[in-house]
Amino acid sequence: MQEIKLTDVRYRPKYHIAAKSGWLNDPNGLVYFKGYYHVFFQHYPYDAVWGPMHWGHVRSKDLIHWETLPIALAPDQEDGCFSGSAIEYDGKLFLIYTAHYNLKEDGSKSYQEQNLAVSEDGINFTKYQGNPVIKPPLANNTENFRDPKIWSDGQDFYCIIGGQTLDNRGQVLLYKSHDIYHWTFEKVLATSKVSTVQGTMWECPDYFEINGQKVLVVSPQGIEPDGEFYQNHHENGYFVGQEKEGNFIYPQNSFRELDRGHDFYAAQTLLAPDGRRILIAWLDMWEQKYHEQADGWAGMLSFPREITIEDGAVRMRPIRELGKIRRETLLNESTAQGQYTFSSPCVEVQFKAMQDLAFEFTRGFEKLSISYQNGKFLLEKTGYKQRKITWKMETLDVQILSDASSIEIFIENGPVISERFYGEGDLELKFQSTKDVAVKTYRLEL
Template structure:
């Protein structure tokens, strides 16, 4: 630990202490989601199940609610439900990361927790340099930087970041998000036998290739994993224009399904599919746990999408993570489901076995709250729209004639109604996770997901169901609380 590192740690600790009361007094602090103790949180990093403990690191700016020279914050958990905020993992304290320890991943190297991240460097004229860096830990808490292990190859700009590392056979592989000199987004592959010396194999996917036309000017946060015999590439393209109901956020997060030829470094894939249909979802990262599950966590935010207007900023913090989800691949489509461990939070179950609405609005006495889970099954409806209104702030609507699901909310910037949509052949079930300032709706067992921040009047717990025709369903409601 050098002098600069020690200074940054002390300054961050003082910042937490200075604003602790102000942060914790915010009525929009979440109940069961991961947040920064102060300042700004963004991308999940280094998500791993290591020696029986889940570790989730995150991009952290402790000194303001804007972006800058990022730290790696650190949460750990025995069960993905009860989390401990650990000491700082990485600080931007060395020549190769002085302007930010940017996003990356973690692997287990023969019992050593080994993390890779991008070192961001800028000179006095704001020219950028980028380095892929390595740090190791024997206890999962204290990390020793090993320095630069991969530099910028030819053919790319310095927008070259977010290494995701995994092992296949006898070799380690690293995929990095990149921008080519032609300003196309790319996913670039490296190979290593020892995690320290990396061979550049080239771009395995990207815009203006034989499989894609123009597809954004930068691909961030790549992740590649095997699921059900297929290789799934998750990326976050920047610079895609809206197309109908698709690509409505400033930047996207989605995936391709295909096969990676490791010898030829060639990825054959199908079309790009968005992972989430809501307003805030970006930089997802996955890991494989000891139970054999492919788990995903994402940042419940989008860069450059009016994040500086979120109301929590007046309380000196901004952003949160999604709940962890388990991924399955069904007929070439990724399904996301809330992890089963979250059932530990359920309290005070209320059930309504047969609810019927006929051209009206219904409020159920005990179905209300701010931090709750709703399970809605056995849906029966005609050809008229059905809707669920949550806390006076947001509406989920399904139109069976248009075969379209819609999420509407009041903008936290100007109060006007804004919407996100997706095609849906039929609505069969909903699992809704509502927190003090967030909403995650899992449609049809995770066939589609809507993830969003919401900022209703803090005391509003009202939930209503409505239809212009007939609407019958079964609903379970749980309060979600820690014991």
């Protein structure tokens, strides 16, 4: 089979990760290895739709300039190489991934198990001959058993895997190894309290510590909308808890969304050499309209984000390396209202406002607007229902990153809103407030 070719670059991101062509979804294997940041992703190179999953691969020295590398994993005996993670060990780079097997014509059921692949150079990978290294659990889990996240405490290896109980609740299973090849089941780390509240299946788990606080990230399926919350087809969020006597303890119904936009899923993190925890997610959502499919590709990843814990909640902001692609300052003024046109969609916009603010982006057929007043954000986007976000703030410090088909909105000490944003032509910005707003914009370019 031949890889699908691009027919148009009108929606291609300039400074976000995307496959050179074909389909992309979940980020996998975020790791720093031999001087490079590596990001893998779920990929189907032969069409712009989801297909038998491969692992696409890019690397970077600075989290900004990405080099496309050969496909790292392709299904052979498996029917798909689903999501997983990466770790350096003994000078080598190990990938642990879900081997997915489809329902067979002979009546054999579909199932999932965990495999290893290893590389000396971080580019060419060989699958371990002893696969699988982790088989499906024997009790109280359906065939949904995927997306391993691996880490080490310097002595042993640990791996969590997303699962689903027989009574249809999401769960995370914990495994342990002394040598990375042989694994034993330790326990169920965490389980959905109620399926409709916390999910029927927990995909893409991640587990890490920041300043002594334990964070479990999951992508639940099956959460029912609750007022202004959980409005996406699937969710992506986290629990902040504590480890007590080897168990992860979190408050009842404490699941929080990581991002309040329409297009954010399957977030994964890595620990950078300087100690920062960096997060990247799929900047899309299942069962949406992907306008770029007509051009031979689909899907992109979020701009990398630094995450911290403040007042018991995860906060996200763009990585500081963003400064490397700031070119000339386009605007720098203070005014109560403004209307501007940018010839390139690749801009950064910063607002500092008091109490109320309304802004709107338009590009071709797309329009996205956000207003804030009396502790309420109102998000409106072409083709979508209004979305309300309650978040009381005295002042608004807003940072917005726009690329060729995306807008990410970071509100200091507040929500993050991630959106695919298409349209062609000039990017238009309008804003207004009852008081002067400090507005600053940069042109962004690699």
